[in-house]
Structures are given as structure tokens and as C-alpha cells.
Amino acid sequence: MKSSDPKDLKLLKIEKSDDLKTHQWVYQLLRNNLLCGRIEPGKPLTIRGLAEILQVSPMPVREALHRLACEGAVEVKNNRRVIVPSMTAEKFNELSELRILLETHAAEGALPYIKQQDIEILEQMDAKIDTAVEHNDVDNISLYNQAFHRHLYCANPFQVAVPLIESLWLQLGPFSRIAISKLEKVYLVDRHVEALEALRQRNLFGLRRAIEADIRDGIASIKTVDGIHDYFEGVA
Amino acid sequence: MKSSDPKDLKLLKIEKSDDLKTHQWVYQLLRNNLLCGRIEPGKPLTIRGLAEILQVSPMPVREALHRLACEGAVEVKNNRRVIVPSMTAEKFNELSELRILLETHAAEGALPYIKQQDIEILEQMDAKIDTAVEHNDVDNISLYNQAFHRHLYCANPFQVAVPLIESLWLQLGPFSRIAISKLEKVYLVDRHVEALEALRQRNLFGLRRAIEADIRDGIASIKTVDGIHDYFEGVA
DNA sequence: ATAAGTGATTTGTGATCACAGTTTCTGGCG
DNA sequence: CGCCAGAAACTGTGATCACAAATCACTTAT
Numbered sequence: 001m002k003s004s005d006p007k008d009l010k011l012l013k014i015e016k017s018d019d020l021k022t023h024q025w026v027y028q029l030l031r032n033n034l035l036c037g038r039i040e041p042g043k044p045l046t047i048r049g050l051a052e053i054l055q056v057s058p059m060p061v062r063e064a065l066h067r068l069a070c071e072g073a074v075e076v077k078n079n080r081r082v083i084v085p086s087m088t089a090e091k092f093n094e095l096s097e098l099r100i101l102l103e104t105h106a107a108e109g110a111l112p113y114i115k116q117q118d119i120e121i122l123e124q125m126d127a128k129i130d131t132a133v134e135h136n137d138v139d140n141i142s143l144y145n146q147a148f149h150r151h152l153y154c155a156n157p158f159q160v161a162v163p164l165i166e167s168l169w170l171q172l173g174p175f176s177r178i179a180i181s182k183l184e185k186v187y188l189v190d191r192h193v194e195a196l197e198a199l200r201q202r203n204l205f206g207l208r209r210a211i212e213a214d215i216r217d218g219i220a221s222i223k224t225v226d227g228i229h230d231y232f233e234g235v236a
Numbered sequence: 237m238k239s240s241d242p243k244d245l246k247l248l249k250i251e252k253s254d255d256l257k258t259h260q261w262v263y264q265l266l267r268n269n270l271l272c273g274r275i276e277p278g279k280p281l282t283i284r285g286l287a288e289i290l291q292v293s294p295m296p297v298r299e300a301l302h303r304l305a306c307e308g309a310v311e312v313k314n315n316r317r318v319i320v321p322s323m324t325a326e327k328f329n330e331l332s333e334l335r336i337l338l339e340t341h342a343a344e345g346a347l348p349y350i351k352q353q354d355i356e357i358l359e360q361m362d363a364k365i366d367t368a369v370e371h372n373d374v375d376n377i378s379l380y381n382q383a384f385h386r387h388l389y390c391a392n393p394f395q396v397a398v399p400l401i402e403s404l405w406l407q408l409g410p411f412s413r414i415a416i417s418k419l420e421k422v423y424l425v426d427r428h429v430e431a432l433e434a435l436r437q438r439n440l441f442g443l444r445r446a447i448e449a450d451i452r453d454g455i456a457s458i459k460t461v462d463g464i465h466d467y468f469e470g471v472a
Numbered sequence: 473a474t475a476a477g478t479g480a481t482t483t484g485t486g487a488t489c490a491c492a493g494t495t496t497c498t499g500g501c502g
Numbered sequence: 503c504g505c506c507a508g509a510a511a512c513t514g515t516g517a518t519c520a521c522a523a524a525t526c527a528c529t530t531a532t
Contacts, residue, residue, distance in 0.1 A: 080514055
């Protein structure tokens, strides 16, 4: 069996709730698997192949793939082949810089709307992250971390940056996951504690600094991976 | 005839080149019409209605609408009705701030890659903008202006911010157009000349300042529109 | 006359089919 | 043994149909 066989995929399934349209279910499922790095860069994805794996008709898969392509999570080649884009060092740096730009801005915009209840929710989320870090549960570290950031930014009811930020996460996801999975142990200074403290004090500059530090820690952590350069561009 | 009739649409058609897929043609057509403000906020769009107007099957229209929804150009309501989102003052300010953030960043990243040839192309584009301004040709002012900015940012081959920026343009487009069309005469200090001068001198800070000034001028120009607040939120 | 109820129409979604372009496999030639 | 042509399989795209949900319009009861 060729390694590029579109059907050679171990997908993390999620249950399909009834109020979810089929194409939304397929989209979220593929999205999760991309963020988890379960679908590696360079992997060709086909509509019919995925439809067979997921036991749905090709139509909802078509829509989900188009949406993911629109968000930059997958790339439609000229040959109309759909693949997970490979990462380059320059692209990685650029995406990281954009994350810092947009997320510090989003945090700043959210600060005035943060209520005590939000802080409590964020504390609970951070606790879940800590637990995941203890267990070295890379999947949940990513998922809970994103949930933490999303809840913070979405406190601003006039938020429009979050979709852009999620697009960045989607593009960084597959690569980050592969890199992080090479780490023996994920160790991070808990910048979320600093962010929470800044939220309580309504300290705008402190919040921006905590968010930026949080993102930069993640980047630095990835860059400590031994032989990280092998994972840029030319992944077989 | 009800004003909300989906078929009551005067769409600006574009010729369909042969190497363009039908759904891409529909997408670009709708995109242009949205940017031109020809489809006003609040207008309901239906798949079958558009398919009949454009004389294509519902399928490519479905894909085009989904893509536009993904980019924030149209909004899919809970009732699965698709409408052009209305603008609020807060959303407008937020989108404008994000434009400044992302575009100054993109300009900075592009500067090292700008060649003499690029500067000449940009000069020609700026001349076309000037001509459009003279003739008060709002359609082309927008189009050429976007082309100018896009060419500048895309000089960086590792560019990843442009899709995000284009999403912002799409969300601002319909509203800006309606606002600008109320102006008797578009008058702007030509910040592009300043940007070009900064490019020649490889002046990073000057370039950022020119881009920011260019965007802020546009915002200020829109805000001079008499009764601008009538066009926020509750457009009939 | 107004408002609630009910049937008819329209909507988006998903499935299936036909088709053109691409890739891949295969068989025959140099 | 290597290489290239041709066929077979596969891919994405677009069209059409069936269906459930939502909307609209008309009727009816108060």
C-alpha cells in the first residue's frame, strides 16, 4: 500500500449530534484531525475517499473540503488535488507573527468586556490545560489552549478577528502538532496565570504582554525540537 | 414587488473566461458585486434565485455562496437564509483597525522584496487610480486601490496575510461603497505617492506610516458622509 | 377586522448520475 | 531492461432529483 493512498487515514471520529448538518459534522471532524496533526502535510485528500471512510455521500465532504481550502487549512493544487500544505520556515515565522499581532489586538479589545464570570471560566480552562500538560496529552493541550484563547477574545461582542485567528491556528496546527509530538515533555511557563492576573487588574499592557509571551513560548518550544528543520518543506 | 425579492437584483455581469470553473465565475461575479455595494446589506440571497438570474445550475451558486460565507462576505442565518450582513459602528471601527494592523505588517514584510519593476508597476496603478478619482469613478477607485495594495503585499513570496486582508476588504466593501457613493467628490491626499517614495528609499517606517495614513484617510473620508449613521445597522 | 391555524410553495441539503480531465497501470516496442 | 503509448480507473465538477424544514398565503374562528 502506498503511503499516499488517500484511504490510508486513521481519523479521530466525533459523534454526530442531531442538530448538526452532515457537512458541518464532516467539517468539524476534518478540522479537528487537521489541528491534531493526524492528517500529515502532503497527504492527498479525495472527496470520494473521505466519503467512503466517513460513510457519507460525497456531497457534504465536497463542501467541507472547500471550506477548509478557503480557510487555508488544505490546499487545492492546479491538478485539483487537495493536499495538506507543507510548512516552510518563512511561512511558520510569518504565521506566528500574525498570531501575535491579531491575538494581542483581540485580547486588548476584549478586556473591557471581561466579567468576573469570564475570569472564573478561564481559570477552569487553564486548570484543564495544566492537567493535560501533566499527562503530556498533546491533543488536549492544543484543544483546551485554543478554547482558552477563544473564550477570552470572544468576550468582545463586536469581535471580528477571531475567524482570522482561527484560520492561522488551522494553518499552524498540523505542523505544530508534529513538532510538539517530538518533544519528550511539554514544559511551559504558565502565561495564562499572568494573563488572568492582568485581567483581574484590568491591566491592558500586562495582558498584551502575557498573550504575546504565551505565543512566543509556544514558538520557542517548537523550535527546541531536535531536527526541527527536517519537518519543514520536504516531509515525505 | 417586495423589496426583499431575491430575484430583484441588478447584477454587474462579467464575461466567463473558458479556463474558469463555473463556480469560480459565480464567486468572482458575486464578489465584485458585493465589493461594489450592488448587493445591499440585508438583501436575502437564494441559491435558486441567483441560479436563475445567472443561468447556471444551483450547484455552482451553492459553492460560491458557501465560500463567501466563509470569508464573512455574506452571513448564513439560523433559518439558513443567506443575507449580506449589516454594518455597525463598532464592527466598522474594528475592521478598520485590523486593516491597519495587517496591512502595515504586510507592507513591512514586502519591502525587502520590492524590485524596481514593482515600483514602476505600482506607479502605473497609482496613475490609474488618479484617473478614476478625477472621473469620480467609484467602482474603479476601489478596484484599482485594492490592486495597488495587493501587488505591494504580494511582493513577499512568503505572504500569508493577504487572504486575511481580502476578507476584511470583503466585509468592509458593501458598506464603504454605499457610504462613498454619497460623497459628491472623492478627495484624498495621495498617500500612494508617499508610499512609493518610501519604497524607493527602502524606508520601513515611512512605508508603514504611508499605508496607515492611506487607510485612515479612507476611513475619515467615509465618516465625513452626511448622515453616515443612518447607514449603520438598520438599513431598510 | 384581527389573529391564529392550515395548506401550498420555496428553501437548503444530500444523494445519485453523467462527463471531462488527470493519473495510474499495463502492455508492447526499442 | 528501459521507455513510451494507450487503456482503465479515478478525480472533481455540474446537473437533476428527493426530502425535510421553513416561509408565505389564505382561510377560518373569534
